[in-house]
Amino acid sequence: SAVISQKPSRDICQRGTSLTIQCQVDSQVTMMFWYRQQPGQSLTLIATANQGSEATYESGFVIDKFPISRPNLTFSTLTVSNMSPEDSSIYLCSVDSYGGEQFFGPGTRLTVL
Amino acid sequence: AQSVTQLGSHVSVSEGALVLLRCNYSSSVPPYLFWYVQYPNQGLQLLLKYTTGATLVKGINGFEAEFKKSETSFHLTKPSAHMSDAAEYFCAVSNSGTYKYIFGTGTRLKVLA
Numbered sequence: 001s002a003v004i005s006q007k008p009s010r011d012i013c014q015r016g017t018s019l020t021i022q023c024q025v026d027s028q029v030t031m032m033f034w035y036r037q038q039p040g041q042s043l044t045l046i047a048t049a050n051q052g053s054e055a056t057y058e059s060g061f062v063i064d065k066f067p068i069s070r071p072n073l074t075f076s077t078l079t080v081s082n083m084s085p086e087d088s089s090i091y092l093c094s095v096d097s098y099g100g101e102q103f104f105g106p107g108t109r110l111t112v113l
Numbered sequence: 114a115q116s117v118t119q120l121g122s123h124v125s126v127s128e129g130a131l132v133l134l135r136c137n138y139s140s141s142v143p144p145y146l147f148w149y150v151q152y153p154n155q156g157l158q159l160l161l162k163y164t165t166g167a168t169l170v171k172g173i174n175g176f177e178a179e180f181k182k183s184e185t186s187f188h189l190t191k192p193s194a195h196m197s198d199a200a201e202y203f204c205a206v207s208n209s210g211t212y213k214y215i216f217g218t219g220t221r222l223k224v225l226a
Contacts, residue, residue, distance in 0.1 A: 004156075031212055042203060042216045043157075092156055096212045100145045100164050104157040 004105035023093035028073035037090040119217035132191040136204035
């Protein structure tokens with residue numbers, strides 16, 4: 001299984017600012033995913049990030065708000081732009097595997113004041 | 114469209130008792146099914162998965178689940194609960210041909226001494 005790290009693990013930010021979250025994998029993977037988990041809720045897929053192409057966003061999520069980079073096969077970033085308190089969530093990245101399952105990072109806990 | 118329903122947002126069991134967490138899905142194509150566990154302030158850990166083959170799948174920590182196509186269910190069980198099983202459990206479904214997950218709303222398991 002892949003080992004995934006995320007930075008930062010948590011942050012407290014002011015409204016109107018932006019935060020970039022990093023996701024690093026210890027092996028090359030085809031697809032990386034970004035999820036949002038709002039307080040007390042389940043996970044919602046934000047976008048799928050493929051290396052060498054633009055990310056594919058799910059309904060309700062736009063590139064201007066959540067720009068994503070995927071410069072190589074082991075790294076991706078998600079930026080939460082122009083934050084508001086409603087963006088307070090846990091943001092998780094995950095990667096695919098040949099077995100069909102996804103492996104998840106530990107998450108970034110974001111609080112927006 | 115696929116969907117996942119987890120009955121019971123909160124389940125309490127006594128230590129040593131049977132654990133049963135329910136998951137029903139809808140899918141127009143053969144599904145891949147997954148159970149994940151999330152401990153406080155951590156990411157998601159894969160417990161077990163069903164892709165093809167044997168319908169009774171065994172996972173880590175003594176958990177198992179049975180895929181019942183006729184009932185569109187994938188319930189998670191463990192014969193004897195341990196205090197360390199207290200966590201949030203998520204059921205997820207994906208199409209066999211894609212990596213896109215749909216998550217259930219989660220079930221928080223409480224184990225009573």
